[in-house]
């Protein structure tokens with residue numbers, strides 16, 4: 215299966231950068247309250263046709279609520295949602311060209327796996343002769359061929375999740391909402407299914423909105439990732455953008471592993487700043503597009519893999535600090551070194567394990583040097 | 597098994613004797629060959645034969661069954677609808693009042709229910725007959741049905757209906773194709789309950805029945821006033837049998853669906 219890498223895909227497909235492009239979904243200042251509780255807080259967001267839009271965020275931040283408003287199970291408290299240019303407030307769920315996969319699966323317990331998948335097709339008066347083929351195709355796609363005749367309570371949790379996925383895919387809707395579609399699957403099956411979804415997306419041009427707790431998954435499948443918190447979207451960007459250029463400590467911390475060094479900024483040339491971060495420590499040099507004033511509080515976010523670790527003092531480095539190895543997390547292909555700096559701060563540095571275990575030279579309690587470039591980190595206000 | 601103490605055995609015996617001894621006597625004497633109810637003269641099934649030849653009893657039985665089938669079916673439809681609306685409609689003005697009012701007839705003295713229905717039927721000029729009994733039985737049985745069905749509906753997963761809507765069902769189709777099949781055991785239990793309630797109702801029926809629509813309980817009541825006959829015993833035995841079968845069926849239906857669900861869950865766990 216030849217797949218475009220996310221980076222190149224980003225270059226090819228970016229309707230959000232095109233001002234003439236009409237969004238498929240448009241959240242306009244949408245607020246959703248449950249009683250006094252604000253679940254969605256004046257949220258505005260455009261999602262374009264053929265996008266694979268991933269929603270990421272902590273539990274209870276409002277991801278499912280957004281999905282349910284799109285599917286028509288919740289009304290907005292204020293604001294409006296447009297689908298293909300039309301306000302959908304008064305369109306009932308069964309009249310929307312939207313299918314949703316429920317977080318709780320919501321399989322019909324009295325129907326077999328086969329009938330669950332055929333349910334939506336039968337409602338559409340799908341031609342009888344083609345129905346069987348369509349359901350078989352869905353069963354094959356989700357590797358459920360052997361389970362067509364079983365009832366939902368006679369299959370395992372992961373199988374149930376796949377039935378729910380197959381059922382929502384069967385009608386081939388314009389917009390598909392997947393609420394944690396792959397959470398119960400093992401890693402291998404999950405990756406395969408991710409690729410299947412991307413395949414479906416490419417061949418049918420369906421727009422996907424997907425909720426996931428797995429950032430790797432969001433990175434793999436998404437055209438754009440939205441990071442949410444407490445009913446707001448904090449940042450929307452391509453997977454690469456959100457990883458390399460987070461707009462806040464919250465996003466940097468939420469996606470992947472990150473070191474945050476807190477300090478004060480001092481201008482040091484065009485787009486360059488010194489960060490004072492500890493007494494008796496040489497300031498860190500960092501580049502930033504965002505302007506900072508002299509003495510402004512700032513946070514430097516650096517990914518562990520952008521920090522290299524050596525025993526000897528590096529000859530010339532833009533930033534180098536000495537420390538002591540506190541802990542080593544061995545992950546097989548990678549190792550993460552937890553290095554304690556003189557001020558007590560702990561910095562994680564990650565290296566690829568190109569050598570066999572016995573021949574690596576850094577161990578616990580070793581004094582080491584860590585270094586990184588001025589462009590390696592992102593300077594953030596908060 | 598815990599051993600029962602003497603006290604427990606005694607209270608159990610007395611309790612059950614109190615409950616079932618009268619019925620047991622009735623069943624035994626229905627097989628008595630003597631016409632005198634209180635004197636045992638040997639085993640015989642002749643009173644059952646006599647019963648089948650008694651035109652008045654047969655027509656009363658036929659009316660009773662017709663009334664029971666019609667009223668329990670109507671009560672099931674209306675009771676299920678009421679339960680569905682009350683459980684699903686969330687909060688609306690006067691909801692508590694409405695759900696309270698559904699249950700009130702359960703504790704209303706039957707004499708009052710019967711009398712008020714009688715007044716209503718006279719008021720709107722409806723002739724007393726099978727129709728009025730059916731209507732009266734429907735009225736009080738639908739409360740029982742709605743209690744049974746709503747206790748099932750509160751544990752019903754609403755997202756199943758949402759999924760059905762999402763897949764293109766109208767609201768009615770979602771109810772017909774998803775909700776109803778799943779709550780069917782409760783609906784059937786409700787029907788059986790309504791059926792047995794109608795079968796043995798005497799008080800309300802005697803208010804609203806007309807001369808041409810004597811039900812079995814009324815017939816039994818009026819003939820007992822002329823003295824207990826062995827035919828009555830035989831008839832009552834048959835009714836006890838029917839009611840017992842109804843109750844056992846209802847509990848088997850709910851028990852079997854519970855057992856099956858448990859077995860399937862275990863099977864799923866093994867295959868996982």
Ligand SMILES: Nc1ncnc2c1ncn2[C@@H]1O[C@H](COP(=O)(O)OP(=O)(O)OP(=O)(O)O)[C@@H](O)[C@H]1O
Nearest residue numbers: 248251253271272273274275276277278279280317
């Ligand atoms: N019907 C409701 N009544 C009241 N509060 C609700 C209701 N539905 C959701 N909420 C609240 O709204 C917030 C957002 O819920 P939502 O289900 O969208 O979270 P989520 O982001 O999907 O979380 P998770 O990742 O755990 O699924 C939660 O705090 C939840 O308690």
Ligand SMILES: [Mg+2]
Nearest residue numbers: 277278317393
């Ligand atoms: Mg959720």
